[in-house]
Amino acid sequence: MTSRDLTPSQTAGPFFHSGLLRDPLNTLTTGQTQGERIRLEGYVYDGDRTGVSDALVEIWQANAAGRYRHPADLRPVPLDPAFVGFGRAGTDEHGFYAFETIKPGPVPFDTHTTQAPHIGVCVSARGLLDHLRTRVYFDDERANSDDPVLGLVPEPRRPTLLARRRTVEGQTVYRFDIILQGDQETVFFEL
């Protein structure tokens, strides 16, 4: 079997909410979860800079210690029993989404190199014939300058991958807008 036999993608269309968002999954933390609490929020915009009101944003991340809850992550780094690392949110009528989560720890790139803390993002919507993949990096992380994946991105486009930190009523909020098309178009990855 070759890659030619793979099942093609199709759009999620506009009617996925009752199915994929029946159980809310935009709070990844419980009272017991370890790590720095953050809110990750932003807007999904189309090429006219109009909010995309029918997007599905999914995230996947390591825990605060930098461990993924997955059988392929065999490293001696502790799992957090109160953290899975998957989130799913629909955008509202303005294109806004938000997750309550923790800042992930760094994870390895290969045996010699570490990646800066990041969160994997998958965006699906009406008008997207396949999901789009991107990554959230954190604008206050010094490790960004050595990150091997950010290093693959032309320097002028790297800021589209940086979530911007601010504090709102004592809570740490990172703002990450996803611009599907046009000026400041978010960098999307091919895996």
Place this chain on the structure above:
Amino acid sequence: MDGPGRDPTTFPPYYHEAYRSTVRRAPRQPLISVPHTLSEITGPGPALSAMGAQDSDLTTNMGTGGEAIGERIIVTGRVLDDHAMPESGALIEIWQANAAGRYRHRVDDHRAPLDPHFLGYGRCTTNNDGVYRFITIRPGAYPWQNHPNAWRPAHIHFSVFGPSWVSRLITQMYFPGDPLLPLDPIFNSVPTDAARARLIATYAHDVTQEGYALGFRFDVILRGPNATPFEPFATTHHARR
């Protein structure tokens, strides 16, 4: 360790003018290819399937005590990786219109009746042989605003979580012999006949249950991570001990 990416003979381009919603939503910059790191070869699939309750009979899962109206069907198949090995524990979520072509959704304004006994959503996980199975009703075709007299062919939406972030797939299953297929810009965004054929279920008389429901078979082939991707991390782990 670069990924194989999106095979252009299988995956639709993001920009497909005939499907109007792509015009202002498709990225115009090229995608940037990234290697498969631990962040790509892991994924939520195993954790989600361990949590997921089976909810695979859409004819009754509205919980009203009544049965959905329509032609009862069984949709089953296998989820495989790109080496044709079964993916056990894959999470499949489906959603669909009812028999009249109406979704239970606030933005669906098609003048067709809602079915009080049909939710239009189900989920299940694959067994050790990679097999999933849903009981549902055949969805109706419905009009949409894409172009004059536009009708979507009958379809069931599939969301699949395989073992890794790489293997995530959202697609649609179509029905054999549907005269609307050649007219549908979403189906025809898939670039080749061979790839489009893989989105059409086959009628399966061995699945059909006498006196109960027609059977359809639809296999799903997911991308896998590249060869032995987590070996380096395991080796590091042992070498440090």
